[in-house]
Amino acid sequence: MAGSTHTVTNQAPPLVQYDVFEADRALVAAVERHLAPDLLAEGRSALSGLGRTAGSAQVQEWGVQANEQPPRLRTHDRYGHRVDEVDFHPAWHRLLGKGVGAGLTAAWGRPGGHVRRAAAFLVWTQVEAGNGCPLSMTHAAVPALRTDPALAAEWEPRLTSTIYDRALRPAHQKSGALFGMGMTEKQGGSDVRANTTSARPLAEDGTYELTGHKWFCSAPMSDAFLVLAQAPGGLTCFLLPRVLEDGTRNVFRIQRLKDKLGNRSNASAEVEFDGTWARRVGDEGAGVRTIIGMVAATRLDCVLGSAGLMRQAVAQAVHHCTHREAFGGKLVDKPLMRNVLADLALESEAATTLAMRLAAAYDDGGEQERALLRIAVPAAKYWVTKRCAPVAVEAAECLGGNGYVEESGMPRLVRESPLNSIWEGAGNVQALDVLRALRREPGALDAYLREVGQARGADHRLDGAIKNLLTELADLDGVEARARRLVERLALVLQGSLLVRFAPPEVADAFCAARLGGDGGAAFGTLPHTLDLASVVERARPVS
Template sequence: MPDTPPRSALATHEVTNQPLPRGDLDLWAQDPALRDHAAGAGADTEHLAGYGAKIGTQAMQQAGRDANRHKPDLVLFDSGGRRLDEVRFHPAYHQLMKAGIGAGYAAIAWEGGKGGHATHAAMVYLTSQIEPGVCCPMTMTYAAVPALRADKPLFDLWVPKLTARVYDGASKPLGRKPGATLGMAMTEKQGGSDLRSNATTATPDGDGYRLRGHKWFCSAPMSDGFLTLAQAPGGLTCFLVPRWLEGARNAIQIQRLKDKLGNHANASAEIEFADAVAHRLGEEGAGIPTIIEMVHHTRLDTAMAPAGLMRAALDHAHHWVTHRTAFQKQLIDQPLMRSVLADLALDWEGTLALGLYVARAFDGKTEQDRAFARLGVALAKFLGNKLCPPLIYEAMEVLGGMGYVEDTALPLLYREAPLNSIWEGSGNVICLDILRTLRRAPRAGEVLSLELGRATGQYRQFDAAVKAHMARFPKLPEEGQARWYVESLATLLTAAILIRQAPAAVAEGYVATRLSSDRGRVAGAIGPVDHAAILMRLNG
């Protein structure tokens, strides 16, 4: 807040019953649910405490608003007509990137410390509450590391820069930068999610290749390099394409920036490879198995981001209702308002708990951990992202007309809400991937059954819901029922985690309202729950 508060006594009226600006927020200290589930996942809570306090300051909140309001600009040519193919960002974007990269957003999972992936996942959750657009380039930089293991020389050259905790947004070659970011460009016009239909060609050229073709979506086009797919003589292959060459710009031509619904701070582009220099990553013909390691890790972030968006929306709504009255009562004391908020809070905490529990498996070393991570991240991504948009809309409605105005953060959050469901596999793709995983990797199903079994015997409704699921789906369903099957599994897994880790009121409320048909279709249309205990999770 400014040193001198704004004037409330105006010429025609006095401003009352309007909540004051929040000032600095400590996103860790004010979030008991995050503290509990992060500790349960083995995350570095000391690191998260420092990051949560820093990223929630008023200065960072303002940087988030500025980066979102001032969209990136595409600069194709210099004044003399020479190609630049650059994207220019508002200084606030670089400020946020520096804060995230400097705190280890892309690095901490690979530094060998305990709970690195869980700590990273919690950082995604925290950053998403302030400005979700900058998460994209940092997420892809984090996720590229395991894919680069397919080629030791490329790994040794790139990974030290990707994990350096130094942000350098300058346009210069990798060798002259202390830190780097890495993006992705896979989708083409004719194929979308059907990557095997990609038409970009890769022609051998000395020790490398030359790529020629288009990419319909290139995320974060000002990254220092990209992982991409192209048809080499031996089939669809993964390549690393550097953005800058020594003494020259690589032949990556930006056609235009995508005019997106949200995610405004981050640039997404259509590009063409005009015989661009590329380095093969993995064997020819093994493109999808190679790049799937990057996709697997980006999916963790797309499972965590909706929890952060939900938290931010609910935090704004809760602040509003605790500082505003209507009809001679504080809004938070209105029974219907408490029912709506408690119902929404159960979806938020369930999404947070499931995401961090899955992140814990990413830190595991066993075959069981790997199997659960592969299946669990898809379940978490599917369910959390389906719950996110309606939750944010309901939070917007809590503020009434103010929730629809850009002076508040709710429009930004609402525009962002659909993105993570679409990115790295939309709902149908994720459901089919889950069925494929269960068919090809029986161990994943066995681990999931063990997870559900660990929560039985405490709530009759939960035990009955598990039995009902097994009775309805004694075997894997036909494709047309995959969404029903996946939603049921993900909800059961969320309930199992909450039963073991959350306060009794949260677990009981989730089981009673999510595993029973005895409720309506809209938020707040639920039976009795412990509103006070559930809402305590929102304000520490």
């Protein structure tokens, strides 16, 4: 029982029962910018519906439950038969079903599909990031499967279905299917060419028997997986179904689930193949080339996921400081706290704006846009995902001690924040991929320079940053040792160009001053005090 002295005052109310999409002004502006006028009304209505779902108290509670009750591995049934199944809390299935139903695996071939899906993915990540993993891989499997028209015709309708069918049975009996991926092995990690899993051809053309292991297999409860293995002709991509057409289980031994820092609602496993049936995707020896389309799509989802996490962290911080009073006034009105919040808001808006621009390039599909994606996706994946962790930590600090308590939700964001920087190729892999594009694909750099050049003359700090970048690009001798610095500048200049063209003047001015003009410090909250920081913070306030 509460004592007579226990009166609760000056606490921010929970950030619930709001429209996560409509409350995000930067995201709404990006959707309005990139969706064709004839698609905008219907698209915005659907996104707003998802936003209200994401902001509801019930769905947010599902996110808490899915993380507090992580998946459990069940290797055998009660009779001793090996089943290798993963049991999830009901909240996980509810969240995943909502994500599938919202079209988060159904972007390909739809007008404006990638922009709509990207915005939805960014919104849905703010509820619970773990279920984004199977949604992302299912979405991203489509370009890899399209290297084999017969496979694509068979599987694509299942992958792009908006029906979540969790039953473990042959895929041809299901109304929707999910895909996982298994690339890395113990001895190789990101160096997939060091994989040792072998693929022995069978009598039926295009079918193989796999023997080996995968150190990380994401979403092991999925209906099928794209994996890499060594065939007689070299490293090759394969489709591995969980259940064979006759209803028998494929040999897919889950040895254990990873005990991860964050992303705890989602299962990541170590798996063994021993005479496991699989079907070749693409040519023998072309495994990396076949699966690269899937990798690129999942890397963009890493950018979107980080942008969503940053947005939720900033929304929580601004919401708290808007309601909390200290030292004679609202925290949001204190000059130093306003500077911190504005700095965080800049990072969030820059991430959202860049991620949505890349999604629009996927929708366009033209040669110029494809060339831009070749350099912009790994650069964005490198930079945006690395900015997520410091944003989440600083946002949690804005709540003081409350931000360190699990009930606030901030610790879950902090634990989740490093993930996207590691998955789908960590920082060095992304930096080296950008260097590869610079050396081998001159059209990629040309497309990038055309994009950032659209803002030349609008801000002297951006112009100076472009000039300095060109100087760095002119000297690629020994560039590997400074690749991170170069890729960071590529991402910042691209973000600056987009904000100068599309963001409110106060946002673009502050970003160019702090990120390009050298007028900001290493820590958040060091923006020039002469900027219009109040307007930057107000734009980030989660009010719809």
